[in-house]
Amino acid sequence: MATVPSSSEVPPLAKYLASTDKKTRDKAIKQLAVVLSDPSQVTLPHSDMSKLWKGIFYCFWMSDKPLVQQALASELAEILLEIPSTSMTFDFLQGFWEATVREWSGIDRLRIDKYYMLVRRFVNASFRLLMRMDWEPSSCERYNSILAQRGGPLCSDDIRVPTSLAYHLADIYLEELDRALGISPEPSPSPAPLSTLLNPFFILAARTPTKITYDRIQSVLFEPLFTALTPKPDDQPPSRKKPRLSTPTYSNLIANACLSDPKAEGAVESEKLRKALLRRIFDVASGEDTRDANRRKMYNLWKSHMEDEDSSGQTAVDAS
Structure with missing residues (x-):
């Protein structure tokens, strides 16, 4: 039967992770990777994972040089890919987000940039x-649940x-998805199920009580994505929308994305994908929890991107 680290073993490791001595912290990080990558370990009690992440968080807090911070951020994130147990992998990821949400408001302005980097990694x-x-x-x-459940960043x-924290995620989400698709070791990775991966943002946009949160999601995530998915023929007339100073292209993502089922759909042509995602926004906007x-804003977003399309068969919407 698979074993797990005992409760008596976790607190010392967490304590070493938060040590003021860099050599002690470095050794603890190596030991952390060994413990979590042990094939015989299949789970870890939630309380123990929380203790570990408290130690990890302050281990990163005390990393004080840019190159050291970058290396440690990458090392911590790569542990996700080294844990053989799927269950423990997601428990480790959940521990990261719970610790980040819990400690975020206490991060001072001199340290916030390195935690932005850690989130990105x-x-x-x-x-x-x-x-x-x-x-x-x-x-x-499971991944979406970690992000959107109570205590999750979305x-x-x-x-x-x-x-x-939600603003930062919206800022980097598509950029990091595009980057991940571009560095895949596989010559042709399975298409990314874009509607599935964006669902936490669709739900947050629909339900957030904060105007600035909705506006941020639309401006840095929805609008750039739909712009990138829009075909740009040579004879296309000038857009009536105000151009962005720098519009991302998400070339890897646009070339290798689908709606929700990679195996059944394969890579979906960008215009078809754009219409399907707009339809998804329309459907979420129509939900009773919105x-x-x-x-109104989601309907207007849908309408603004569908205005040049043949909208026959679409339900008329009063977005005023």
């Missing part, structure tokens, strides 16, 4: 993990979740 590693699993539906569902109704103010 974990988002990227999470996408590479799901990609290695061929975007298996239950794994994607939970819409938990006042403990700092809004700036706030009225957010519903």
Whole structure:
């Protein structure tokens, strides 16, 4: 029968991780990777994982040089890809997000940039993990649940979740997905199920009580994505929309994405994918849990990107 580290073993490791001595912390990180990558370990009690992450968080807190910070952030995120147990992998990821949400408001302005970097590394590693699993539906569902459940960074109704953390995720999400698809060791990774991966943002946009949160998601995630998915023929007339100073292209993502089922759909042509995602936004906006103010904005978003399409068969919407 598989064993797990005992409760008596976890506190010392957490204590060593948070040591003021760098050599002690470095050894503890190596030991952490050994413990979690042991094939005989299949799970870890939630309380023990929380203790470990408290130690890991302050281990990173005390890394004080840019190169050291970058190396440690990468080393911590790569542990996700080294844990053989799927269950413990997601428990480790959940521990990261719980610790980040819990400690975020206490991070001072001199340290916030390195924690932005740590979040970016974990988002990227999470996408590479799901990609290695061929975007298996239950794994994607578990990942989305970690982000959107109470205590998760994209939970819409938990006042403990700092809004700036959701803003940062919206800022980097598509960029890191595009980067992960571009560095895949496979010559042709399975298409990323974009509607599935964006579902936590669809739900947050629909339910957030904060205007600035909705506006941030639309401006840095939805709008750039739909712009990137829009075909740009040579004879296309000038857009009536105000151009962005720098519009991302997400070339890896656009070339290798689908809606929700990579095996059945394969890579979906960008215009078809754009229409399907707009349809998804329309459907979420129509849900009874969507706030009225957010519903109007989501309908307007849908309408603005469908205005040049043949909208026959679509339901008329009063977005005023």
